[in-house]
Amino acid sequence: MTLFLSAAPSYCRRFGVAALLVVLADFLFYGQPAGITVFLFATLIAAAVVAVHPAAFSDGRVWLKPAALLVALLPLTENVSALSVSIALAALVVFALSSSGRLRHGMARIAGQVALFWLAVPFRFIRDFIRWRRTARRFGRRRVRLAAVAVWVMPLTLGAVFLALFGAANPVIDYWLSLIDLMKLLDLIQLARIAFWLFVLAVVWAFLRPRLPRFSKRVSRQNPALAAQPAINPQRHVIEDILFGKAAILRALLVFNILFALQTGLDATYLWGGAALPDGLSYAAYAHRGAYPLIVTALLAAGFVLAALRPGSETSADPLIRRLVYAWVAQNIMLVVSSILRLDLYIGIYALTYWRIAAFVWMGLVAAGLALIIARIALGKSNEWLSSANLLTLSLTLYGCCFINFAAMIANYNVDHSLEMTGQGIPLDAWYLRSLGPGAFPALDRFFDHQDKTAAAGTVRELEGLRDSDEDWYRGVQRDWRAWSFRDWRLLRYLDSKGSPVLPQPAQPSLPGR
Structure with a gap:
């Protein structure tokens, strides 16, 4: 009983705040252009999160989180776009989880929490409402039955009849009733508007009660004895050691370095050196055909390196393999630089578009990811560190793009x-x-x-x-x-x-x- 009595005011307070935010969202957004109002509404959501989590004020660095959130919301003041709104939503999720004490450490884990948060958004309010109803029933609280609603039908109907009669008999009441435009009120009841209210309510409620799906906890609570079981088929591991063992990886790196050196040499000859191309082949065709396949090649190479040089593995400790990997990744970075030059030549002939700017940004991120792979191997870091570093690079890049008028x-x-x-x-x-x-x-x-x-x-x-x-x-x-x-x-x-x-x-x- 005590649990219900303490939870009920919390639910009511949160619902009142959510309803107020829905009303403000209707005023700011429905049928209106989007601009500075997006920044204002995001700030109001952050204030509401702090209001329903008063324990957040007990932190000694209480102003650090709002300051970081403000920096993440600044792109909304520059321009409202899909990118700036996405960054603001991600920052609000991190702020809400941090205020409720549920934020984990590490960029990779935080990114996973943000993804799980948005997966749970469509169901959070419905699930909380059902849980509240079940709790009310468990502790004997009255439910809203059909009879409780039907009992009001007769009083309200007769009251409306009496009010109409009074209006016919009293000119003052008739004047007051004439001020009520029923058709105007009916115009406000629009399916699109109601859907907008429900959408905003679901999103706002998720911020006010930031909870992640429970299956994320079940995954982390696996039985460690299952992971420690011996292999069922030892013959399979023998085959894997032959196909993907140290000797196989060493030979693969030798072959890959030779192939990539051939491609790098051709780019150095035709793109950097300005040598004449074969008959019938223009620089535009050469540039266009090579830009995107080389990026796919670099991504495949990165995947191979991550799989072959797992932290603590035998291949990762071999000096020769490490040198071959360094050389190969360096050649992949050169391929990305060549891809950027190819795209630049192509744009110089066929003009600039949004997709080609996105290709430039993507190629730069791929080059940065390859450099981080070298850093991970050289520093002996884990794959989680690599994922966090790549996510941080991606976040800073997208944040900077919000301030560029493309x-x-x-x-x-x-x-x-x-x-x-x-x-x-x-x-x-x-x-x-x-x-x-x-x-x-x-x-x-x-x-x-x-x-x-x-x-x-x-x-x-x-x-x-x-x-x-x-x-x-x-x-x-x-x-x-x-x-x-x-x-x-x-x-x-x-x-x-x-x-x-x-x-x-x-x-x-x-x-x-x-």
């Missing part, structure tokens, strides 16, 4: 390297630039200004008209304070400075007699 970068590059601006290359795909959104406005303006000095085609004139309509739409959206972001503020300053005409100073009237 739309403006793509637009500026394509305009500056277009045929119309430089006299070489390919014609500018201005329709693609327009699809990038408002971030491409400055680059398009430079392109249009340059074309106005030449004989611009009809398509360019049509795009100039669409550019003006796009700006009108963008300014209309930005009039709502909810859509504010630091990036949009900077863009509006540019548009205002470009669009404000410089009025001539009025001439001084001439005095009579002069």
Whole structure:
């Protein structure tokens, strides 16, 4: 009984906070543009988490967690995108788990907890509600039965009839009733809106009661005696020792180093040295065909190294194998650098896109991962350390990407390297630039200004008209304070400075007699 009495107020308090957050989410987001409101709502969720976990204030470093969370939420003030929202959600999960004392140590374990948290989000509120009902029944609390609801049908029905009669008899009551717009109230009851409320309630409740699925604990509580059982088929281990033993890995590394040296030599000849390619093969085709397969090759090589040189294994302790691995991983890093050069050559001919920028970022992450593999082997670290280091590198990279205006970068590059601006290359795909959104406005303006000095085609004139309509739409959206972001503020300053005409100073009237 004491357990229920202590848990019931906690559930009620959390539900009240969750309901308040749902109301605020409806005001901030439903049918409204997303901007600074996302940062404000994330801050409110963090404040609610602290409010329902007062024990978090007992920590001596109580301000360290909110400061770290604020740094993770800063990308939302720069621009609201899928990336910045994902980083903010992950940071809120870590903050909620840390405030409730459930956060584990290590980047790899924390990443696993974040994934489990989101798997449990759709079911957390339903499960807690069912548990609360079961607890109430166990301790003899009354359930809301159909009879308890039906008993109100007659009083409410007759009350509505009496109220209608009073309205017909009393002009004051009739005036009050006329102020109630039933159709307006019915318009508020929309299935999409109710679904939005339920979605927000499920997400917010998961933050207020951060619990992970129980199967994660069962996995960690395995019976250690099962893992210590001897192999059932010793012949299978003999085959594995022959196929994947020290001798096999040594020979594999020798073969792999020779093959990779051949590929590195070809890249050094044609890409770095500028040697003439065979007839019928252009540098663009050479670059395009090799960029992505080489990345797959590097990933396969990384997987082989991790499998072959497990910490504490016989192969990991062999000096010759370690040197061959160092040489091979170094060649893989050179392959990644060659892939970046290939992609750069390809972009120089066929322009820049979002996917090609993502390929640059991905290649850089692969190169960093290969370097971390060398560090893991040299320092004798575990695979968990390697996973945590890679996750940290990925997190810092994605965090930095939130502050880069990729739309403006793509637009500026394509305009500056277009045929119309430089006299070489390919014609500018201005329709693609327009699809990038408002971030491409400055680059398009430079392109249009340059074309106005030449004989611009009809398509360019049509795009100039669409550019003006796009700006009108963008300014209309930005009039709502909810859509504010630091990036949009900077863009509006540019548009205002470009669009404000410089009025001539009025001439001084001439005095009579002069």
